[in-house]
Amino acid sequence: MNDTLAQLYRVIESRRAQPQEGSYTCYLLEKGLDKILKKVGEECSETIIAAKNGRQEETVGEISDLLYHLTVMMVQQDIPLEAVMEELDRRSTKIGNLKQFHVSDHET
Numbered sequence: 001m002n003d004t005l006a007q008l009y010r011v012i013e014s015r016r017a018q019p020q021e022g023s024y025t026c027y028l029l030e031k032g033l034d035k036i037l038k039k040v041g042e043e044c045s046e047t048i049i050a051a052k053n054g055r056q057e058e059t060v061g062e063i064s065d066l067l068y069h070l071t072v073m074m075v076q077q078d079i080p081l082e083a084v085m086e087e088l089d090r091r092s093t094k095i096g097n098l099k100q101f102h103v104s105d106h107e108t
């Protein structure tokens with residue numbers, strides 16, 4: 001699974017290094033951070049709506065759109081994929097995290 005994300009990250013990096021005609025990734029990178037963040041926000045909202053409506057197939061599509069746009073954002077921000085993977089790995093060594101959050105966060 002991580003290979004898929006790593007491959008996507010590499011493709012986006014290569015689009016940045018060697019822009020290609022007709023590339024949606026190049027279009028986003030050319031437009032810049034505000035456009036990329038707008039797309040992240042849109043795809044996040046669409047993911048929420050699809051999940052809320054209980055449409056699993058649609059939700060999978062929206063999650064994929066969100067992950068793609070998040071990955072474009074990471075490349076644009078020079079955040080290596082490994083940084084996120086390492087952070088997730090670091091967290092995976094911990095259990096019983098509930099106490100770190102406010103009770104009210106779980107009630108809403």
Ligand SMILES: N=c1c2ncn([C@@H]3O[C@H](COP(=O)(O)OP(=O)(O)OP(=O)(O)O)[C@@H](O)[C@H]3O)c2ncn1[C@@H]1O[C@H](COP(=O)(O)O)[C@@H](O)[C@H]1O
Nearest residue numbers: 008011012015020022023024025026039042064065068069
């Ligand atoms: N995973 C994706 C991916 N997910 C979604 N999208 C594109 O994201 C766009 C989102 O659609 P929207 O309707 O929200 O947006 P739009 O109306 O087309 O345009 P804007 O709103 O952004 O102006 C669509 O054009 C999708 O094709 C993606 N485009 C590219 N990839 C990956 O990036 C690789 C390189 O693609 P290119 O950069 O196009 O060569 C591909 O092989 C894929 O692996």
